[in-house]
Amino acid sequence: MSRLAYLILKPASEQRETEQELMEIRAMLEPEFNLSVYFTTPEVSAGQLAHQAVESGAEVVIAAGGDGTVSAAAEALIGTEIPFGVIPRGTANAFATYLGISKDLKAACQIILASHTRLVDTALCNGKPMVLLAGIGFEAKTVKQADSEAKNRFGALAYILAGAKQFWQGMKPFETRVETESQTAAIQQATAVTVANSAPPASVLAHGTTGVYADDGLLDITIISPQSRLEGAIALYHLIKSGFNNNAVDLDNVHHLRARHIKITTTPPQPVVLDGNLMGTTPIEIECIPSSLNVFIPRNEEN
Numbered sequence: 181m182s183r184l185a186y187l188i189l190k191p192a193s194e195q196r197e198t199e200q201e202l203m204e205i206r207a208m209l210e211p212e213f214n215l216s217v218y219f220t221t222p223e224v225s226a227g228q229l230a231h232q233a234v235e236s237g238a239e240v241v242i243a244a245g246g247d248g249t250v251s252a253a254a255e256a257l258i259g260t261e262i263p264f265g266v267i268p269r270g271t272a273n274a275f276a277t278y279l280g281i282s283k284d285l286k287a288a289c290q291i292i293l294a295s296h297t298r299l300v301d302t303a304l305c306n307g308k309p310m311v312l313l314a315g316i317g318f319e320a321k322t323v324k325q326a327d328s329e330a331k332n333r334f335g336a337l338a339y340i341l342a343g344a345k346q347f348w349q350g351m352k353p354f355e356t357r358v359e360t361e362s363q364t365a366a367i368q369q370a371t372a373v374t375v376a377n378s379a380p381p382a383s384v385l386a387h388g389t390t391g392v393y394a395d396d397g398l399l400d401i402t403i404i405s406p407q408s409r410l411e412g413a414i415a416l417y418h419l420i421k422s423g424f425n426n427n428a429v430d431l432d433n434v435h436h437l438r439a440r441h442i443k444i445t446t447t448p449p450q451p452v453v454l455d456g457n458l459m460g461t462t463p464i465e466i467e468c469i470p471s472s473l474n475v476f477i478p479r480n481e482e483n
């Protein structure tokens with residue numbers, strides 16, 4: 181008997197596109213799974229649908245959408261070992277990229293059909309699910325500027341344009357205090373604080389440390405505090421490099437630490453973006469939940 185799978189899908193902006201994508205997903209997955217399809221709406225979240233799926237005995241849960249949809253659906257699966265499939269349909273798709281899942285719909289379905297899974301860490305940020313990262317300051321302001329119209333028109337370039345604008349306009353620095361289970365750091369003139377569970381190289385501000393790994397039971401914290409545009413540009417250059425070579429950034433204005441439990445306060449309060457969506461303002465408290473999500477990944481991404 182075929183396995184019971186719940187597909188949670190965030191509709192695309194064009195209905196025809198959604199219909200076409202759903203047809204392709206059904207054609208790929210239905211020979212293998214008994215597939216039930218549910219659409220998210222502004223009122224019914226991927227999290228609610230995923231909880232419903234778990235209660236109904238789903239043997240596999242699949243989220244098709246952007247990082248917000250994937251993160252919300254993942255929350256219901258934390259600690260369940262129910263295999264979780266990701267079909268990237270958003271703008272950035274950072275979690276899928278981190279896991280090595282292609283944006284090509286058929287290739288993403290093939291990964292689910294191959295049934296190879298890996299346990300990864302997740303985290304809770306002020307009680308909300310986090311598979312990727314929480315960004316305070318620069319990143320949150322960038323996401324705020326890249327509205328849905330810009331994302332529909334320019335795709336991922338919308339984030340780059342919004343980031344460049346932020347950078348050019350200059351950021352108001354803020355004071356931050358980061359407390360972990362073993363240490364406390366206080367930085368006077370921070371412009372961005374990033375706490376990452378997982379992060380592809382494109383999530384540049386997360387890469388102060390020696391690699392961001394979603395299976396080490398730890399969160400990676402990067403705080404940047406450049407005092408000028410030039411210092412900011414140098415820091416960015418080193419962070420981009422570190423995203424690819426996993427060497428920690430060695431600069432006075434890039435601070436990094438690792439911990440399982442983190443509390444962050446800022447003065448004044450700063451906007452926070454959680455897994456690609458704005459969630460409110462600081463203070464935040466984040467707890468890593470080691471090996472808590474069982475995701476389908478390509479076989480060659482095991483290490």
Ligand SMILES: Nc1ncnc2c1ncn2[C@@H]1O[C@H](COP(=O)(O)OP(=O)(O)OP(=O)(O)O)[C@@H](O)[C@H]1O
Pocket residue numbers: 190191220221222223225245246247248249250269270271272273331456457
């Ligand atoms: N049918 C819908 N119509 C409009 N908004 C929706 C719908 N379903 C979910 N949402 C909202 O979309 C957000 C999640 O979007 P998600 O991040 O998954 O996709 P995206 O915006 O397409 O991708 P990205 O963030 O990468 O651009 C949530 O805030 C959710 O409330």
